[in-house]
Amino acid sequence: MSDANHDEADARLFLHGKPVEGYEECHEHISPMKAYYAVFGALLVLTGLTYAVSYMSLGPASLPVAMVVAVAKASLVCMYFMHLKYDDRYHVFVFLSTIIFVGIFFTFTIFDLNSRTRLIEEQGTFFRNNYDREPPPTPEPAEGHGEGAAGHAEGEAGHAEPAGAPSAEAPPAH
Amino acid sequence: MSHDHDSPKAHRPAGAGEPHAFMAHHFNTPGQQAGAAKFGMWVFLATEILMFSGLFLAYFIVRMHYPDMVLAAHEHLNKTAGGINTVVLITSSLTMALAVRAAQVGDQPAIKRNLLLTIGFAFTFMVVKYFEYTAKIEHGMLPGKFYHAWDHGYYIEGSPHIFFAVYFCMTGLHGFHVLIGIGVLTWIYLRAGKGHFGPSYYTPVENVGLYWHLVDLIWIFLFPLLYLVR
Numbered sequence: 001m002s003d004a005n006h007d008e009a010d011a012r013l014f015l016h017g018k019p020v021e022g023y024e025e026c027h028e029h030i031s032p033m034k035a036y037y038a039v040f041g042a043l044l045v046l047t048g049l050t051y052a053v054s055y056m057s058l059g060p061a062s063l064p065v066a067m068v069v070a071v072a073k074a075s076l077v078c079m080y081f082m083h084l085k086y087d088d089r090y091h092v093f094v095f096l097s098t099i100i101f102v103g104i105f106f107t108f109t110i111f112d113l114n115s116r117t118r119l120i121e122e123q124g125t126f127f128r129n130n131y132d133r134e135p136p137p138t139p140e141p142a143e144g145h146g147e148g149a150a151g152h153a154e155g156e157a158g159h160a161e162p163a164g165a166p167s168a169e170a171p172p173a174h
Numbered sequence: 175m176s177h178d179h180d181s182p183k184a185h186r187p188a189g190a191g192e193p194h195a196f197m198a199h200h201f202n203t204p205g206q207q208a209g210a211a212k213f214g215m216w217v218f219l220a221t222e223i224l225m226f227s228g229l230f231l232a233y234f235i236v237r238m239h240y241p242d243m244v245l246a247a248h249e250h251l252n253k254t255a256g257g258i259n260t261v262v263l264i265t266s267s268l269t270m271a272l273a274v275r276a277a278q279v280g281d282q283p284a285i286k287r288n289l290l291l292t293i294g295f296a297f298t299f300m301v302v303k304y305f306e307y308t309a310k311i312e313h314g315m316l317p318g319k320f321y322h323a324w325d326h327g328y329y330i331e332g333s334p335h336i337f338f339a340v341y342f343c344m345t346g347l348h349g350f351h352v353l354i355g356i357g358v359l360t361w362i363y364l365r366a367g368k369g370h371f372g373p374s375y376y377t378p379v380e381n382v383g384l385y386w387h388l389v390d391l392i393w394i395f396l397f398p399l400l401y402l403v404r
Contacts, residue, residue, distance in 0.1 A: 036275070067395075
């Protein structure tokens with residue numbers, strides 16, 4: 001079997017118009033030492049920047065700025081220390097899709113928390129706040145659940161039972 | 175055999191497809207084995223990111239609801255210790271990356287030296303963390319119902335027990351990852367001592383490296399969020 005034939009039989013898959021050998025395999029990249037030291041220096045500088053930013057009193061902008069610096073540091077670590085820049089694109093895809101799902105998780109939760117109060121007010125939904133409520137009274141031995149005046153006056157505070165009944169009465173004042 | 179692969183048009187598989195002693199029988203080539211292992215590692219790292227994202231979201235919600243309390247409570251964290259730990263973890267990330275590189279080029283003493291340095295930095299991180307935690311526990315700044323800083327003369331407005339719950343959960347889970355990291359780093363250090371790793375086979379070094387960089391990555395976000403609130 002000639003070499004040309006062998007190559008032709010092997011190159012079943014093409015990537016960017018070039019035959020790929022061992023497409024399911026891991027492809028390595030050896031960075032020069034200089035690159036690692038440069039990234040390390042950049043990370044230290046950015047750490048100093050994070051520190052400086054926190055003392056600059058930027059007000060509401062400080063959190064976004066701190067996050068931008070952190071993302072820059074994280075990108076350096078991912079691209080050069082974790083070799084994502086030279087790695088199989090599929091690993092980049094796995095990583096970035098994770099970030100997208102984290103973004104969905106954050107966005108929808110924060111969105112819900114921010115819009116919930118208004119919706120509750122619009123719909124007039126009443127939530128029982130267990131924190132401010134008096135503890136339910138201990139059930140006393142039944143001595144004829146009289147609906148008399150005496151029983152009613154005492155029952156204002158302790159009328160929460162039975163719990164299941166949809167009672168229309170207002171919550172106790174806080 | 176490996177000279178056939180030197181043509182510039184073709185991508186070169188890791189280790190140039192040379193057989194090694196740790197080749198599993200169910201893989202066709204060493205490169206395929208390395209690729210499968212690395213892909214599996216990335217999927218694991220994805221689950222790690224998702225696990226931590228829940229805690230980060232909890233942090234953002236607490237910060238959104240109690241901005242003044244978070245600002246007041248974070249003043250009690252030791253920024254110097256946090257800063258030292260940041261530099262320690264970044265340096266350990268460098269030594270880890272250099273260990274992987276040493277394995278790629280087959281520099282045996284450098285693999286062991288860099289792994290040992292990484293383990294040393296990991297221990298340094300945990301020692302600093304120990305002193306931080308001890309101070310917090312002594313001052314009664316504990317999560318939830320265990321919070322009793324007022325007994326020690328610290329008065330923080332609002333609900334600081336929530337902040338310290340978030341603080342201990344986030345740094346605790348991260349510290350647990352550092353401990354696991356010390357374990358797996360020791361494991362590959364011992365294997366490196368037996369001369370298992372070289373240009374044709376360094377998958378464990380690389381995957382432990384990816385894990386260790388992720389631990390660093392999470393701290394990169396934890397540090398400004400917890401220690402440097404403004």
